[in-house]
Amino acid sequence: MPAEDAIFRGAMRLLASGVTIVATNCRGEYSGLTATAVCSLALSPARILASVNRAGRTYERIVESRIMSVNLLAEDHAPLADRFAGRTGAVGEDRFAHAAWEERVTGAPLLGNALAALDCRITEIVQLDTHALLIGVVEDILFGPARAPLLHFDGGFATALAPCSGGRDA
Amino acid sequence: MPAEDAIFRGAMRLLASGVTIVATNCRGEYSGLTATAVCSLALSPARILASVNRAGRTYERIVESRIMSVNLLAEDHAPLADRFAGRTGAVGEDRFAHAAWEERVTGAPLLGNALAALDCRITEIVQLDTHALLIGVVEDILFGPARAPLLHFDGGFATALAPCSGGRDA
Numbered sequence: 083m084p085a086e087d088a089i090f091r092g093a094m095r096l097l098a099s100g101v102t103i104v105a106t107n108c109r110g111e112y113s114g115l116t117a118t119a120v121c122s123l124a125l126s127p128a129r130i131l132a133s134v135n136r137a138g139r140t141y142e143r144i145v146e147s148r149i150m151s152v153n154l155l156a157e158d159h160a161p162l163a164d165r166f167a168g169r170t171g172a173v174g175e176d177r178f179a180h181a182a183w184e185e186r187v188t189g190a191p192l193l194g195n196a197l198a199a200l201d202c203r204i205t206e207i208v209q210l211d212t213h214a215l216l217i218g219v220v221e222d223i224l225f226g227p228a229r230a231p232l233l234h235f236d237g238g239f240a241t242a243l244a245p246c247s248g249g250r251d252a
Numbered sequence: 253m254p255a256e257d258a259i260f261r262g263a264m265r266l267l268a269s270g271v272t273i274v275a276t277n278c279r280g281e282y283s284g285l286t287a288t289a290v291c292s293l294a295l296s297p298a299r300i301l302a303s304v305n306r307a308g309r310t311y312e313r314i315v316e317s318r319i320m321s322v323n324l325l326a327e328d329h330a331p332l333a334d335r336f337a338g339r340t341g342a343v344g345e346d347r348f349a350h351a352a353w354e355e356r357v358t359g360a361p362l363l364g365n366a367l368a369a370l371d372c373r374i375t376e377i378v379q380l381d382t383h384a385l386l387i388g389v390v391e392d393i394l395f396g397p398a399r400a401p402l403l404h405f406d407g408g409f410a411t412a413l414a415p416c417s418g419g420r421d422a
Binding site for chain 1: 253254255256257259260261262263264266267268269270272288289290291292293294295296297298299301303324367368370378380381382383385387389390391392393395401403405410411412413
């Protein structure tokens with residue numbers, strides 16, 4: 083029997099993840115949300131996956147526009163992450179105020195001072211009940227200033243501490 | 253034109269992620285690898301996704317056994333993560349020495365002192381050139397002692413620093 087949702091949620095709080103903003107540009111209008119379920123998928127061509135809730139407006143607009151940006155946030159972006167998670171009450175294009183966004187290849191909005199902002203064209207959408215997997219080929223990448231990442235762990239934001247030993251490829 | 257692999261790799265180094273061990277039990281033999289491309293997928297039933305390289309032995313055995321565990325590592329697990337990443341030269345079942353593993357519902361090996369160890373039955377495998385997305389329903393969860401997570405960021409291991417403000421659901 084599958085694990086109960088509440089217990090599963092408790093376990094998933096312990097899966098540390100980088101915080102990102104997934105955004106799109108649909109007929110000239112920006113839309114975006116905070117997402118933590120993002121991972122690198124494959125090379126040649128470079129591809130990335132983001133799992134987003136199908137109930138939201140951003141999902142609908144990505145399905146229509148077939149483009150998305152995935153913006154990797156730095157520790158100083160906690161207020162922006164709250165804004166795109168809907169915690170400040172800002173909706174739609176209003177979420178994009180107070181930060182500098184630019185368009186490159188696809189037209190999706192890229193956060194100028196993200197750790198990295200990936201400009202993607204959607205190649206595949208896998209629908210799974212409440213969520214959908216958005217798979218995109220990365221057409222361009224914008225790098226912002228290097229700094230510590232914004233993380234989500236145990237129900238709140240955190241940042242990364244100086245590396246432990248190990249973990250480096252030879 | 254898609255981003256060059258080297259530049260994409262550079263960006264993906266900046267996507268902080270929790271470090272996990274994905275393992276299976278195929279006809280009584282354990283096999284496992286270190287994975288950082290793991291995310292929560294959906295509730296009701298609880299589902300998780302792991303992206304793993306199709307070239308490895310663990311992938312083949314998960315395809316055959318249709319079970320996997322996803323073990324969320326703590327900061328003191330850096331040597332274990334190196335071991336399952338092949339950095340110590342340990343292969344096959346030898347990787348499982350020096351740590352306590354247990355079987356619950358599916359028979360996949362669960363790391364006793366992981367932050368959380370998820371016991372999963374594979375429901376879907378999406379093949380993508382070099383990698384495959386393994387989607388599993390979570391049948392059971394084992395919780396180890398609460399502590400800081402092991403992260404991968406910027407080419408090395410790290411851990412999480414005490415939470416910044418914000419990021420909490422109301």
